[in-house]
Amino acid sequence: VDIGVIAYPIFVMEHQHHKVTLEYMARVNCSEARSPD
Secondary structure, three states: OHHHHHHHHHHHHHHHHHHHHHHHHHHHHHHHHHHOO
């Protein structure tokens, strides 16, 4: 079995999760900057 066949879906899932996390953090940072209280 080619290791890439197993690793690729895992890499994609990790990448998607990381991307979503960055977008969420950016959104939170923007909302905090908008309302400092």
